[in-house]
Amino acid sequence: MAVMTESALVRRRGLGRRFGGNKAMTLSIGVLTLFVLVALFAPWLAPHDPNAVSLANSLQGTSADHLLGTDQSGRDVLSRLIYGARSSLLGPLGVVVGATLLGVTIGVVAAWRGGWVDTALSRAIELIFAFPGVLLAILLVSVLSAGLKATVLALAIAYTPYMARMTRSAALSERHRPYIRALEIQGFPAVSIIVRHLLPNIAPLVLAQASLCFGYAMIDLAGLSFLGFGVQPPQADWGAMISEGQVALLQGAPLSALAPGVLIVCAVVGFSLIGEGVADRIRRADR
Amino acid sequence: MTAQHPVTRVEKLRRTYDHGKVVAVNDISFEVPVGGSLGIVGESGSGKTTTAKLIVGLEEPDSGRIFFDGQEIGTGSSRKLRRQRARTVQLVFQDPYQSLDPRQTVGGAIDEVLRLHTELSTSAFAKRRAELLEQVGLGVREAAALPRELSGGQRQRVAIARALAANPRLLVLDEAVAALDVSIQAQILNLLSEIRRETGVALVFVSHDLEVVRWVADDVVVMFRGSIIESGPTAEVLQRPEHPYTRLLLSSVPRLGWDPAQVSQARREFLATQ
Ligand SMILES: Nc1ncnc2c1ncn2[C@@H]1O[C@H](COP(=O)(O)OP(=O)(O)OP(=O)(O)O)[C@@H](O)[C@H]1O
Ligand SMILES: [Mg+2]
Numbered sequence: 001m002a003v004m005t006e007s008a009l010v011r012r013r014g015l016g017r018r019f020g021g022n023k024a025m026t027l028s029i030g031v032l033t034l035f036v037l038v039a040l041f042a043p044w045l046a047p048h049d050p051n052a053v054s055l056a057n058s059l060q061g062t063s064a065d066h067l068l069g070t071d072q073s074g075r076d077v078l079s080r081l082i083y084g085a086r087s088s089l090l091g092p093l094g095v096v097v098g099a100t101l102l103g104v105t106i107g108v109v110a111a112w113r114g115g116w117v118d119t120a121l122s123r124a125i126e127l128i129f130a131f132p133g134v135l136l137a138i139l140l141v142s143v144l145s146a147g148l149k150a151t152v153l154a155l156a157i158a159y160t161p162y163m164a165r166m167t168r169s170a171a172l173s174e175r176h177r178p179y180i181r182a183l184e185i186q187g188f189p190a191v192s193i194i195v196r197h198l199l200p201n202i203a204p205l206v207l208a209q210a211s212l213c214f215g216y217a218m219i220d221l222a223g224l225s226f227l228g229f230g231v232q233p234p235q236a237d238w239g240a241m242i243s244e245g246q247v248a249l250l251q252g253a254p255l256s257a258l259a260p261g262v263l264i265v266c267a268v269v270g271f272s273l274i275g276e277g278v279a280d281r282i283r284r285a286d287r
Numbered sequence: 288m289t290a291q292h293p294v295t296r297v298e299k300l301r302r303t304y305d306h307g308k309v310v311a312v313n314d315i316s317f318e319v320p321v322g323g324s325l326g327i328v329g330e331s332g333s334g335k336t337t338t339a340k341l342i343v344g345l346e347e348p349d350s351g352r353i354f355f356d357g358q359e360i361g362t363g364s365s366r367k368l369r370r371q372r373a374r375t376v377q378l379v380f381q382d383p384y385q386s387l388d389p390r391q392t393v394g395g396a397i398d399e400v401l402r403l404h405t406e407l408s409t410s411a412f413a414k415r416r417a418e419l420l421e422q423v424g425l426g427v428r429e430a431a432a433l434p435r436e437l438s439g440g441q442r443q444r445v446a447i448a449r450a451l452a453a454n455p456r457l458l459v460l461d462e463a464v465a466a467l468d469v470s471i472q473a474q475i476l477n478l479l480s481e482i483r484r485e486t487g488v489a490l491v492f493v494s495h496d497l498e499v500v501r502w503v504a505d506d507v508v509v510m511f512r513g514s515i516i517e518s519g520p521t522a523e524v525l526q527r528p529e530h531p532y533t534r535l536l537l538s539s540v541p542r543l544g545w546d547p548a549q550v551s552q553a554r555r556e557f558l559a560t561q
Contacts, residue, residue: 178385197390
């Protein structure tokens with residue numbers, strides 16, 4: 001899983017190219033919107049209580065009552081998937097929002113001030129970058145306590161370098177464009193130039209990067225849940241469900257582990273496609 | 288107001304690059320009278336743009352002094368100083384597209400400068416905005432447009448309107464019409480003469496095109512390799528050039544019976560004497 005963080009942005013190209021650009025993006029937006037709606041309306045959509053244990057019904061196959069069968073503890077898999085959408089989407093969202101706020105601030109300040117400020121911030125970013133995100137998460141969990149909050153916080157820090165680096169280089173090239181220089185010699189305050197001109201102009205790039213990070217944060221969080229550091233039982237979560245489904249997998253009832261896996265893959269691919277789609281559009285607009 | 292002072296006077300301005308290896312501007316001095324217009328001509332690389340940047344404060348000189356209305360402008364780059372300077376002198380770039388925020392409407396760009404440099408009431412603000420747009424011949428449609436939706440000539444009008452919004456005493460234009468076709472060039476040049484007559488703003492007009500300078504500038508300085516080699520009233524300098532380089536520049540202007548080979552030959556001969 002730690003490898004994921006390393007390779008996250010190197011893999012940018014590829015997927016988006018293979019499927020026709022626009023259709024893939026529309027489909028992704030559609031699928032992800034569906035996921036969000038499911039998460040929002042989980043109590044109305046779920047046919048059963050996701051945490052209702054019924055050992056007598058353990059590991060049942062699909063039936064009219066349990067469309068996707070039941071897990072080890074006899075809980076309805078479909079209901080757990082529906083409720084699990086909440087933590088599975090909120091977790092990465094927290095990571096990405098945190099990393100974006102932190103990373104964009106660091107990147108913009110470094111690019112704008114330059115000199116020793118840039119050097120110091122860049123060194124700090126490299127330091128965090130050198131530290132595997134998952135290791136950081138495990139460390140933080142041992143200090144705080146296991147759970148979604150600690151892992152999200154740790155991954156937000158671990159993902160900050162990706163946002164900061166991208167922002168810094170985008171802001172740096174923007175900063176030296178004549179229109180920014182023109183605003184500077186007018187005597188506008190730096191903050192107003194940054195907020196009103198620089199940020200809006202690099203926002204699409206930031207958005208593309210954040211979208212890519214979302215997918216990878218999802219994988220990392222699922223991995224941490226799988227290892228038992230993230231979401232704690234009995235709360236439903238796709239990553240945790242895969243972990244809990246291991247035994248079921250061996251006993252020939254693969255659905256309870258497979259279904260959340262498929263959803264994670266769909267979400268990750270969806271976010272990557274959106275990220276690449278936005279990045280592609282920027283490249284085309286720049287030409 | 289100290290009417291006897293020129294709006295701008297520069298004294299022995301010098302600017303080098305690459306640790307002194309490239310002397311872009313070499314101890315130049317000149318002045319622009321209130322409401323006057325000065326042309327700066329010279330071939331590519333002669334230091335025209337650097338001079339323009341020094342005047343508006345985009346570059347710091349290595350040595351030399353710049354006066355506005357008889358007062359030396361403070362060195363340093365605090366925001367207050369920059370703002371003060373911007374209310375005296377404004378630059379119009381060669382490529383207006385580069386100097387406008389691609390995501391900001393034309394009207395927004397003008398409003399922003401107005402808000403920074405003036406303290407107008409809401410009604411006076413709207414009036415001034417309309418006045419500026421009218422002055423450069425832009426309509427309501429253009430005001431709502433983004434820079435990329437406008438033609439080159441329209442963008443240059445926007446850049447001029449935005450520069451005028453600060454109510455400067457001096458407008459520096461760096462190759463402001465070089466990228467435009469001839470008829471649009473004429474329109475912009477007429478516009479500038481008109482604005483100068485109406486508002487009394489002084490102009491520094493940087494150009495490699497002698498015909499353009501002849502049209503707008505009362506006085507002209509000729510630059511060669513960072514130095515001023517000839518200066519005087521435009522008509523005089525262009526009629527009876529004293530320096531061989533000025534004569535060379537004049538003979539380089541394409542016209543009937545013009546022979547590029549002959550010009551290059553003359554240029555080589557001139558450079559050999561330097
Ligand atoms: N930022 C810089 N770094 C290094 N050298 C520079 C820089 N800016 C200008 N120069 C050099 O200074 C000299 C004068 O350049 P400048 O841009 O002022 O010429 P110019 O007269 O405006 O030419 P053009 O008509 O081509 O625009 C050139 O030799 C140029 O290479
Ligand atoms: Mg130039």
